[in-house]
Amino acid sequence: MTQVVTIILTAAGLTAGLTWLFWRLALPAPYLSFSPDWWEHFSAERYLPLAHLLREEDFAFLRTQPGYHPELGRQLRRRRIGICRAYLSEIRQDFLRLQGIGQALLAAGQAEPELQELLFRQRIRFTQSWWSVRVQLEMQRFGLGRVDFAGLIGTLDASASQLRPALSPAL
Amino acid sequence: MGAAGPWEITFWYASLLAKAGLLGRLVWLRLAREYPAISAFLALQLVRTLWLMQYSTASNEYSYGWLFTEPLLILSRALVMFELYEKILAGYRGLSFLSRGTMAAVLTASLTLALAANYPAFTSHRDFSKWMNLVFLFETTVYSGVLVFIVALVAFMLWFPAQVKKNVLVHCCAFSAYFVVSSASVYLRQIDVAEWGRLSSSWRMLAADIIMALWILLITKRGEHEATGIALRFAPDSRERLLKQLDDLNRALESRRRQTPAG
Numbered sequence: 001m002t003q004v005v006t007i008i009l010t011a012a013g014l015t016a017g018l019t020w021l022f023w024r025l026a027l028p029a030p031y032l033s034f035s036p037d038w039w040e041h042f043s044a045e046r047y048l049p050l051a052h053l054l055r056e057e058d059f060a061f062l063r064t065q066p067g068y069h070p071e072l073g074r075q076l077r078r079r080r081i082g083i084c085r086a087y088l089s090e091i092r093q094d095f096l097r098l099q100g101i102g103q104a105l106l107a108a109g110q111a112e113p114e115l116q117e118l119l120f121r122q123r124i125r126f127t128q129s130w131w132s133v134r135v136q137l138e139m140q141r142f143g144l145g146r147v148d149f150a151g152l153i154g155t156l157d158a159s160a161s162q163l164r165p166a167l168s169p170a171l
Numbered sequence: 172m173g174a175a176g177p178w179e180i181t182f183w184y185a186s187l188l189a190k191a192g193l194l195g196r197l198v199w200l201r202l203a204r205e206y207p208a209i210s211a212f213l214a215l216q217l218v219r220t221l222w223l224m225q226y227s228t229a230s231n232e233y234s235y236g237w238l239f240t241e242p243l244l245i246l247s248r249a250l251v252m253f254e255l256y257e258k259i260l261a262g263y264r265g266l267s268f269l270s271r272g273t274m275a276a277v278l279t280a281s282l283t284l285a286l287a288a289n290y291p292a293f294t295s296h297r298d299f300s301k302w303m304n305l306v307f308l309f310e311t312t313v314y315s316g317v318l319v320f321i322v323a324l325v326a327f328m329l330w331f332p333a334q335v336k337k338n339v340l341v342h343c344c345a346f347s348a349y350f351v352v353s354s355a356s357v358y359l360r361q362i363d364v365a366e367w368g369r370l371s372s373s374w375r376m377l378a379a380d381i382i383m384a385l386w387i388l389l390i391t392k393r394g395e396h397e398a399t400g401i402a403l404r405f406a407p408d409s410r411e412r413l414l415k416q417l418d419d420l421n422r423a424l425e426s427r428r429r430q431t432p433a434g
Contacts, residue, residue, distance in 0.1 A: 003362050011355035014318075015348060021325045022344040026337070106265075107334050107398075113265025116333070120266055123331055 039101075042094065044157035050087050050149045053080045054140055081137055084147070088133065091156055095126050098159050102166070111166050122159045129155045175228040179369060182376035183224070189383035190217045193390075200392050202338070208254035209342060212247040219244065238302055245310050248346065252317050255343050259324065262333035262398075277323065282316035289315065292361050307357045314350040321347050337394035345386040352378040 059073055102119045105111035129152040136147040175183065194213040197203045203210040219240045226233035256274065263269050286308075293308040321343060328335065356375035359367045 004359065004367075007355050007358045007362075011351055014351045018322070018325075018344070018347050018351065021322065021329065022340060022347075024329055025325060025335075025340055103333060116263060116265035117267060120268060120331060127330075 038097070042160060044094075044153050044160060047087060047091055047149070047153050047156070050084060050153070053084055054147050056146075077140065077143070081140060084137055088130070088137075088152075091152065092130065095156055095159060098156075098163055099123065102163055105166060115166055118162055122155070122162065125155045126152075126159065176369065176373070179228075179373040179376060182373060182380055183220070185380045186376055186383070187217070187220050187224070189380050189387070190220065193383055193387050196387050196390060200390065200395075202390070202392075202395060205395065206254060206342070208247070208251045212244070212251050215247055216244060234303075238306060241306050242309060245313050248350075249313055249317055251342075251346060252321070255339055255346070256324070258339045259328070259335055259343075262335045274320075278316065278320050281319035281323075282312060285316035285319065286312045292358065307361070311354045311357050314354045318347060318350045318354075334398035337397045338390055341386065341389045341394065345382050348382050349379060352382070 054077075059076065062068060062073055062076060099119055099122070102111070102115055106113070106115055106119075133147060133149060133152050136145060139145045140147055190213055194203075194210065194217060197206065197210055197213070219236075223233055223236050223240075226236065260269060289308060289311045293304050293311075325343070352375055356371040356378075359371040359374075
């Protein structure tokens with residue numbers, strides 16, 4: 001009887017997993033607003049302040065202030081991490097917009113098929129950098145290590161630079 | 172294994188109707204040419220069912236008829252998956268990572284793994300025929316191997332979306348569900364042919380009928396032109412609007428360039 005239950009449960013689990021995967025694929029993609037203004041004013045440099053948000057000097061300065069309590073330090077760290085997360089979410093949205101532009105050009109036949117390869121490589125690099133920052137942020141909650149945003153911002157900047165010629169060949 | 176009971180016979184007739192209905196729908200929607208492997212597979216399955224229906228399920232004619240035609244249908248299902256893979260690949264043109272060579276390597280690896288995983292369950296000959304056992308081993312190996320391949324492909328599509336026709340996804344989903352159900356029913360049968368043989372066959376047929384009914388409902392003419400939401404959209408309406416936005420953007424950039432004297 002155990003064998004029967006195992007087979008039925010495995011089949012049910014697999015079916016549920018597959019249904020979830022196909023359902024996710026069939027879901028409408030997230031709506032991302034896009035305008036010429038966004039592209040024109042887009043710059044990865046707007047995320048540079050991120051590098052200063054979790055500077056150890058700020059926490060050291062706080063410790064020297066009268067009335068300092070360790071809970072204050074923890075609160076500041078939590079808030080800064082929260083701000084970083086919000087920025088990370090925006091960075092991801094911007095990256096998805098860039099990828100969307102590339103996919104739209106491909107779908108319209110306005111770009112060479114090689115653009116697909118470029119978008120793929122960009123996504124690999126971005127995913128690596130994004131998860132690396134996410135892990136570093138989680139460790140920061142316990143005051144461990146440093147968070148290096150330079151790689152992630154650099155990847156976003158490189159993605160935009162690589163797409164620019166494909167998007168506006170006239171320039 | 173004994174003769175089929177009334178329920179199994181009912182599911183059998185229902186499956187005949189479902190296969191004919193699905194093939195008819197593909198022809199009606201003029202999609203049969205678009206999916207030749209699927210259409211050929213459905214036609215083959217329909218002819219096989221009609222041919223075997225004249226025999227009792229407990230007869231030798233039925234058993235041998237099933238035994239010699241089943242490998243052909245298993246291979247047809249695998250070919251269908253290749254047809255669907257080619258359709259998916261169209262959305263990823265230019266991506267060297269998804270070359271046929273890489274995919275052949277992934278498929279070989281998944282089939283080898285599937286064979287290694289399934290082999291022990293089919294080595295003890297509890298069935299009346301070792302050939303039947305061999306066909307079942309072949310079936311579960313092909314199905315589970317192709318299933319691993321599909322799951323890997325779908326997971327990749329989730330991570331790196333591109334435009335894929337809605338109908339292609341429906342076909343993929345239907346075949347995947349059928350592969351899971353078939354493999355599970357073969358495994359159930361292997362536990363004890365006398366106890367589970369007929370029952371697992373009935374369940375498999377019922378599940379296949381449900382899958383085909385949903386398949387008929389989900390295949391549409393629109394699904395052939397409509398890409399799934401896997402590609403990022405910029406506006407909730409149409410692709411045309413997005414392309415217009417891109418054109419406007421290019422025009423705006425071009426006019427700005429003309430206004431700015433070259434430095």
